[in-house]
Amino acid sequence: MTSRTLLEPTDFTSEPMLLLPEYVILRHGPVTNYAVLVENGQFADVGPASELQVRYQDAKQIPIPKAAVMPGFIDAHHHLTQAFGKALAFGEPSEIFKRIWVPLEGSLNEELVYLAGKLAALESLRGGFTTVVDAGTRAEGDLAPLAQAVTDAGLRCVLGLICNDQGGAPTLDPKQILKQAESHLSNWPSGGLIHPSLAISIPEAASNNMLYSVAALSHEAGVMFQTHVNEHLAAVERSIIDRGLRPLEHLYSVEALGPHTLIAHATLLTSHELQLIKETDTAIAYNPVATLWKGNATAPATYMHEEGIRFGIGTDSTRSDGFRLLDAAEATQRLAFGIQVGDFSSGGGWPWFDHATTGGAEAISLEKITGEIAVGKEADFLIIDLDTPEFHPSRDLIWELTRFGNRDQIIGVFVAGNFVYGMGGQSIGTDAP
Known part of the structure; x- marks a missing residue:
């Protein structure tokens, strides 16, 4: 050597x-x-x-x-403006976003949005990621500083705009939200590094009409609709109490699932929900490091692979290291599902490499580009x-x-x-x- x-x-x-x-x-x-x-x-x-x-x-x-x-690796789920909070993310129980991420992002001005985004983008490049999917920031103002940060770094980015109309801080009128969404989709010309997307933080953060409208608008534009679903037990229980449906069933009931929908986490799934995902050709962002650090369960990614369910692998802004993400993707499946049945390879090396690259591009609707x-x-x-x-x-x-x-x-x-x-x-x- x-x-x-x-x-x-x-x-x-x-x-x-x-x-x-x-x-x-x-x-x-x-x-x-x-x-x-x-x-x-x-x-x-x-x-x-x-x-x-x-x-x-x-x-x-x-x-x-x-x-x-x-x-290049594709990070199917990231939060670029959470870069300054990484040191606070250890040993936290579920729903960390309520205690740390929402207040942190809400405190960022335009300069800090740019700096946080630039730091996260450079870490992503260092880890071998050439594309990241940002799930949306709760920082006030438009997304121009964040788009500028990733463009300056040279990173390809699917940039999500959050369209919540319920819960949390005061929100805009639904008509204003949808007008902003349409503007966001038209802001970024094709052929550049920025690819627009629309997002709802979690299903309970939006009305049924908003969930339907944002998903439909995304599907019509050929871009991704993103949301966090079935990640934490507390959210699943709230959904059952409030609506009589689990979060993913709730999305199905308002016609928000489909080929251009990307579900982040999807760790707490029933057999029925897995069938809904497969039938609607909905894509998943599997986040193994997030599962290890703060999750309630592990997404059944090996089963998804065998069933032909589209999924990419995401960091959830934990650590942007493509090779360690591959290792975590395979190892987490083996620990959660393989050991009990004597499966020592959990699909082998190739599925995880593929879902972190080509399969990941298919999951985030950029397969024609990267x-x-x-x-x-x-x-x-x-x-x-x-x-x-x-x-x-x-x-x-x-x-x-x-x-x-x-x-x-x-x-x-x-x-x-x-x-x-x-x-x-x-x-x-x-x-x-």
């Missing part, structure tokens, strides 16, 4: 560029002797290296020995150093990345073809250290 030479950002400024790593990780698995052509911020071609080297002789050829090119090294997709990818002790010997690269992978192996993070973060923690094109 030799010491990895730091990648120089200047090596990746010329386009087209032909990447020549040892491995390229495609949807069906890792391949060797492949090359990837990046041009105009997209994957322009992918195929056998010998063919692409002949086909694109004018492209800048960049050999990357003992390394893998893989899709999540996969494939022609026409945005060039959101990582370069991973494989010349480390943990990967010698190597037998199954995906299993090894799932259990042994570490963010210090990430030597390059690219979003839309731009080198935005590098080995050693240097952030490219930003004023952060």
